[in-house]
Amino acid sequence: MSTPIDLAALKNRQMAAWASGDYAVIGTTLQIVGEQLAEACDVLCDERVLDVAAGNGNATLAAARRGCHVTSTDYVAALLERGEDRARAERLEVNFQVADAEALPFKDGSFDCVLSTFGVMFTADQAKAASELARVCRTGGRIGLANWTPEGFVGQMFKTLGRHMPPPPGAQPPSNWGSESWLHTHFDERDFLLQVTRRTFNFRYRSAAHFVDVFRNWYGPMHKAFAALPPEAGKALEEDLTELIHRMNRAGDRSLVVPSEYLEVVITRR
Secondary structure (H helix, E strand, C coil), X not given: CCCCCXXXXXXXHHHHHHHCCCCHHHHHHHHHHHHHHHHHCCCCCCCEEEECCCCCCHHHHHHHHCCCXXXXXXXXXXXXXXXXXXXXXXXXCEEEEECECCECCCCCXXXXXXEEECCHHHCCCHHHHHHHHHHHEEEEEEEEEEEECCCCHHHHHHHHHHHHCCCCCCCCCHHHHHCHHHHHHHCCCCCEEEEEEEEEEEEEECCHHHHHHHHHHHCHHHHHHXXXXXXXXXXXXXXXXXXXXXXXXXXXXXXXXEEEEEEEEEEEEC
């Protein structure tokens, strides 16, 4: 009989990972995903929009730029501060609030549109997080998600990371959210209409070494992994990541362009 996973401990571990490094260094390069998701959800001026696990605020800014009343949430306050800096620079009015995606402090049906770009997929209790997104979205509203797929580059990167730093027994892979069958399981089609589009984000760096250097310094989960591994094990992780990056690089010797597949998901609550 398997030992049940300690979700509270897992969440604390995840919070520590995302609070380390500085995700905003990588997050700002993903801004185009937030813009595309806002368009896919057809957000309207003056709509109430919630960004869940907002990080440094890519979907937050995209919705605010379109005249929405945006509440930006994350359980790591330091990440919200990065988003607040960006909103202030553009003179955008946004409400920033520390909140857990698995226990959103809002009433049922509070928002016209609920967004998350590569955020809610990293929650510890995935089913609970999915139910919370649904709960705070009004009837006729939309839930918009951008989720890395298991087969894409980021999904493969996390599999590589997991071989060197195994997750706790029973922990669910974040890439579940990048599976259409998983989404259908958690958003019952009688209550929700799912539209899924496969898209590609291109990571653009100088070289594989440049990519690994940026991620090991600033991307929380990788930063924590390299910090925890002894030198030889860290070198082995670096070699495996480099091999994966080289294999997926489409720019040849000139530079680094690594396509990473993700699902752009628009879920309409009936």
